[in-house]
Amino acid sequence: MKVQLRDPNQIMKLSRLGSFHQSKLSFLRSFLSEFKGWEYKKDLFYLDENGFGEAVYSFKKNKRVYSLICFANKINDEERSDRVIATKWDAAFALYDGVPTKKDIERLKNEVPKQEVGRLSYKELTLSRANKSVRVYNHVVESLSNGKQPDLKLLSNVGYLYRTTAVYGSGKFGLADRFRIKNREEINGPFRLEMMLVYLVRQFTFDQVNHVAYHKNPKKAVKLDRNICKNLGIGNSTGLGMAPFIVNHPTLLNNWILSRERALKKIREIKKVKSKDKDLFVDCIKKSLKNITSWNTDSEYQQKKISSLLIDVEKFLNFIDNDFNFEIEYPFNKIFLWLENYACDECIEYVVSIMMEPYNDIINPLVKEMSSDEEKYFNIPTYRTVEELRNIIEAKYPNILDLNFDEKENNQNFWFISKNKEEPRLADRFEEYGSELEQPLAIARDIKKLYDILLVSKNSLSIAEFLTSNSELRHVVRRVFIVEKFPYSEIQDNTIGKDLMPIDMLRLKLSFFGALKFDPRSDKWLRICMFQGAPLPNELKNYDEHWVYKTDI
């Protein structure tokens, strides 16, 4: 049986993309899988009794070494902010390519804590900073220094000791350009070095909290229980900075979504499912309920989504337990069709993610296809014709063409870069200044504009000729030829409409990172947790791949 890939016009809607969940394809999981054979070391731990100072952690294999350099600093409570406008953080980090010398550490000590206003070099690969969750951190220090383990309920509510507020890579602030390192096999996957940084930061937070607790009360202090450590992750606060990325990297977006869609297609095409694979799938679904019930958020929007997810997953489990027989042919196809009929988007994508758990043979080759050589597809094929361009638009953007941008609500917002922090922002076109400096992120509107002009242009005109008088639409002409080859490269929705939920765009990207427990704090930013439940670095050689569904707190 041949199953068709799902229709991009259904999957690339923001409401669907905003329902995606982590899976085996997610970058933090593929990072762990790639680096499980590497030697992990704590190379330097030079903190004072309050936990301020420097530390270095590394992964090494053969002659390749990646070192995380940590700088923990004292800041006042009133200086602590997760917003991008902050200028001080509890800790700052850089991932260094190789083994840093004392001179490197001294140099970076002056630059890394400054973050965006510091200068990095091609020897540094990624950069980040993080703030303590003060109430959890202080509670853990207090408990450990008194010889007790911390209150699990409090830990469960938050899920981490620190949260990062930005992770930068790929040439930002002087960091190494991606092209310098792209041929390294171990990082042949998107954001792998960003994942390494976050993962090692997590270990630093445990070591720091143990260190501070010990110095507070050397006679009585105990270490944070290993199992509690495993069940803590690293938080992250993410704002709109992430949203334009998925518009600005169409072929990369395609390769992420296409890998997911190919995985689903192949799983639906499995004729007979082995009993152990069925057991693993059902076990992961059942154990994952804990992830849903411990998913805390004050956001009404997210609470509704969680609530319908929980109802539908329970309904699905009831169906699997009572009305379904895995002995039939193509059982995952039947399951998928059932989900499409009876479950919400959130639940469909949740179960699709879990379907991948038993199938390393399907997933591992797809992980290798999730990067993109974007330069290859940049040039516009200007020898082609207006007729061809119009035909592609009609075939690939049918729903976009139905939008009427003369209606105010379809044209409500504009994306701009803030002068203060050089970060993307969204504003109401009719209430705020600056729409004349709009970023080219209103793809649907510009595609529609292009289409309207094409309708009155001569069919046989070459694109080169068309562009001589339509230069202002060049950026979308390029996109149309990209979407022709890459069906999942375009969000099939209006990114400037009144009803836009920007967090859907963030959530899509974060789900591919492997984030859990999306906690929207408004429609424009959210908190998440990464690596919660993941093995600790010294357990990597032999760990349970399905750890995501087995958290204890």
Add this chain to the structure above:
Amino acid sequence: MRSLSEIETTVKRASKAAGYSWGVSEETAKSIRLLELFSLPGVKHLNEYFNEKNQNKFENLKLISEKNSSLKHPYCPIVLGVSFLDQINILENLKKIEFKNVAYPVIFLSFISRSSEIIGKKIYVKIDEKKILLNLNVNINSSFIDKEFPKLANNIEINLLENKDNFTDDEWRNLYKLSEDTFVEESDSLKEGAAGAGLTDND
């Protein structure tokens, strides 16, 4: 040191601010990134061009022909470059193209280099008396090394080179003969079992 990613992002934004469309700004950013990758003065010349653009007028050449001349104002290297890039599949048939009066030719050069990759042919460029070979966008060989690129080119001559060998038939034959020393003569029995053996080609 600025990374190429920083250069690309900043050039894109600056080009938009200088009045170009987003699509053209993207092209300019790729081109300046390329020049900097090849250690050519892209950022420097773009900066000077944008400063000059505020005070002086430049000609926008949108449709390129065999001989192109702007008597009054120099050609804008960005519009010229984008036009060249877009029309390269037609220009390929011309073999030789001439331009008179081009501002900041190094910027134009980056677009020609990218065009060389599109048509899969080397392009030979003469900027006044200086010679440059653009090699499928893999590198730029020029006699400008250690010399300043001019801010204005009086004459630019572009020759689209046909793909041909850089060596003589004799040189190739000698090398090939030497390579044959790695081959092994097959025995008759091996020949009988090789692909296609025992069949007629008309079956």
